[in-house]
Amino acid sequence: MSDLTTLTTALKQAGLRVTPQRVAICELLATSLEHPTAAMIYDELKPRFTSLSLATVYNTLDTLVQLGVVNVLGHAGDDKVHYDADTEPHVNLACISCSRIIDIPSEHVTHLDTEITAASGYKLLGARVLYYGVCPDCQKKQAHAKRLS
Numbered sequence: 061m062s063d064l065t066t067l068t069t070a071l072k073q074a075g076l077r078v079t080p081q082r083v084a085i086c087e088l089l090a091t092s093l094e095h096p097t098a099a100m101i102y103d104e105l106k107p108r109f110t111s112l113s114l115a116t117v118y119n120t121l122d123t124l125v126q127l128g129v130v131n132v133l134g135h136a137g138d139d140k141v142h143y144d145a146d147t148e149p150h151v152n153l154a155c156i157s158c159s160r161i162i163d164i165p166s167e168h169v170t171h172l173d174t175e176i177t178a179a180s181g182y183k184l185l186g187a188r189v190l191y192y193g194v195c196p197d198c199q200k201k202q203a204h205a206k207r208l209s
């Protein structure tokens with residue numbers, strides 16, 4: 061997990077001013093388990109920072125992604141890009157019904173990293189392993205809806 065210091069240091073390195081708004085964005089990324097979208101970050105922080113713009117959220121996220129401290133996960137059935145500050149190898153599991161994304165720690169992914177490094181000579185910066193499915197809650201809801209129809 062990229063912690064707050066890693067994220068704010070990265071912003072400084074990229075030449076961005078570390079404003080209270082950007083610190084709040086980093087803080088949210090470092091602590092959130094929700095794999096937020098830019099819009100989720102904006103909605104969450106807007107009440108605290110009335111001058112916050114969606115452009116600031118996007119350029120902060122873009123910078124963090126370019127520096128490899130935040131991963132882009134792509135969409136989760138909702139056509140919105142989700143972000144993840146956990147750059148350690150793990151599996152992301154997205155529910156295409158409620159668009160929730162959870163983390164699944166997997167030893168296999170760690171092994172896969174080692175294997176890919178050995179086979180390619182690459183210095184790996186991160187990985188994106190995203191599975192799609194329907195979460196247990198949504199399965200229950202769907203079964204319930206079926207019974208009612």
Ligand SMILES: [Zn+2]
Nearest residue numbers: 155158195198
């Ligand atoms: Zn779901």
